[in-house]
Amino acid sequence: MMKILLLEDDKILCDSLREFLELEDYCVDVAYRGSDVFDLTFKKKYDLYILDVNVPDVDGFDVLSSLREAGDETPAIYITALTDINSISKGFEIGAEDYVKKPFDPEELVIRIKSKYQQEDTLLYHGDICYDPINRVVQKNKQTIGLGEVQQNILHTLMVQQNKIVDSYTLMDFLEQPSANALRVNLTKLKNKLGIDIKNIRGQGYMIENL
The missing domain is CATH 3.40.50.2300 (Response regulator)
Structure with a gap:
C-alpha cells in the first residue's frame, strides 16, 4: 500500500x-x-x-x-x-x-x-503481453499494439479480472449490435492479434487465466 x-x-x-x-x-x-x-x-x-x-x-x-x-x-x-x-x-x-x-x-x-x-505497480502481464489499465495501452514484446474501441474494452475488462469469469452479456455491452456471434468474432480477432488465450467457459462467459 x-x-x-x-x-x-x-x-x-x-x-x-x-x-x-x-x-x-x-x-x-x-x-x-x-x-x-x-x-x-x-x-x-x-x-x-x-x-x-x-x-x-x-x-x-x-x-x-x-x-x-x-x-x-x-x-x-x-x-x-x-x-x-x-x-x-x-x-x-x-x-x-x-x-x-x-x-x-x-x-x-x-x-x-x-x-x-x-x-x-499497476501494469498487468499475461505471457508476452503487458497492459497498462490506466492509460489503456497494450504492448506485445514491448511493441505497442493498436486496438479498436470494442476490442480495447473487451481486453481491458478481461485483463483487470484475470482468473475471473466475465459473463458474456457484460462483454456484449461493448458491441454496437450485441450478439453472441459478434462477440465471438471480436474475441477471435483479439486472440489472433495478440496471441492471447481467452478461454470460453461454457454457459458462463470468458476469462484470461494467470500464467
Missing part, C-alpha cells in the same frame, strides 16, 4: 483529501504545520509527499528544500493556490515532480498519482 504524507493547514480540506485518498487504498498521514513533516519523516518512510506551500511554521518550499538537503528523494507534489510562474518554477527547482493548482478535483490528484508514481 502506497504511504502518503499530506501537508495542508486547512483542516477541512486536509481531512477531505485524506478520506478521498484512503478510499483509493492509500495510507495517509497528515500534517497541519511544516515542522510536523520533519517529525513524521523521522519516524516513517513515505512513498509520496503532497505539500501545500502556505502553511504555518515552515512553508512547503522550505520543507521540501530541507528534506532534499538531507538526502530525501521521496517524490513530491505541490498543491497550492500560488499560480505565478516564479512560484511554480521555484517548486520544480527545489525538487517537486508535479504542481497542482487549487482549487482542484481530488480525482485529478489521484489520476496524477497513479500515472506518475504507480505505473509499474
